[in-house]
Amino acid sequence: xxxxxxxxxxxxxxxQTKEDVYEWIAEHTSQQRLTVIDQFEEREKAGSFLIxxxxxxxxxxxxxxxxxxxxxxRLAKPFDWDQESTDVQLIIALVLKxxxxxxxxxxxxxxxRSLADEAFIDELLHAEETTFHQKIIQFQEERS
Amino acid sequence: xxxxxxxxxxxxxAHTYIAQEKLENAGKKAGHEISIETQGTIGTENELSxxxxxxxxxxxxxxxxxxxxxxxxxxxxxxxVPTEVAVKSPNKLIKKVEEVMAQKQ
Numbered sequence: 001x002x003x004x005x006x007x008x009x010x011x012x013x014x015x016q017t018k019e020d021v022y023e024w025i026a027e028h029t030s031q032q033r034l035t036v037i038d039q040f041e042e043r044e045k046a047g048s049f050l051i052x053x054x055x056x057x058x059x060x061x062x063x064x065x066x067x068x069x070x071x072x073x074r075l076a077k078p079f080d081w082d083q084e085s086t087d088v089q090l091i092i093a094l095v096l097k098x099x100x101x102x103x104x105x106x107x108x109x110x111x112x113r114s115l116a117d118e119a120f121i122d123e124l125l126h127a128e129e130t131t132f133h134q135k136i137i138q139f140q141e142e143r144s
Numbered sequence: 145x146x147x148x149x150x151x152x153x154x155x156x157x158a159h160t161y162i163a164q165e166k167l168e169n170a171g172k173k174a175g176h177e178i179s180i181e182t183q184g185t186i187g188t189e190n191e192l193s194x195x196x197x198x199x200x201x202x203x204x205x206x207x208x209x210x211x212x213x214x215x216x217x218x219x220x221x222x223x224x225v226p227t228e229v230a231v232k233s234p235n236k237l238i239k240k241v242e243e244v245m246a247q248k249q
Binding site: 061106 | 231
């Protein structure tokens, strides 16, 4: 894992199902694991997490997480998130702390806007490990 | 064409902002004037002015939740879609907008 504060990046992650992903995130961000998993599942019922080909953005706002975090996972091997979201290679997960301060929310919203840029997504999908981590660190530093 | 719109999603932190950016990029690329207001967890940003609303040819509501101030668009042609449509297929959505306007004329 490389990163600090809000942003963290993980390369060659070995997730094989979305349940693995939810489980991992819940375990690393909250004391209330099952509630967080439920919150991801509930949010997903409202709409797909797929934001680009091979990229999903699972995200929740939760009173059960202590810190807001954006976790970027480049997978060692792509997997099918669901029937629609196949061959997923990049997972950008966001847990937003309930009543997070406005400055942090603004930082997150800026990052989200950058995900509209196909070239940036493409870089994240194809960068070598060092570059991948650098992209995230740069992002954090530029906007600190 | 002058396009305005609002983006608003369930959590209000992710799709709202991606949808805004993608719609604005796709609209500009297609040669239109476009401005999308965001109603997210931060509150309202890039708020549409009365002049922008008055001059707009069409309104896109990319929303998964109730849009605040929807009555501002009364009498306007409105296209409403879930945010994921704007996120996944912004160019197609702008094409659809063009088709709707062409039918109107």
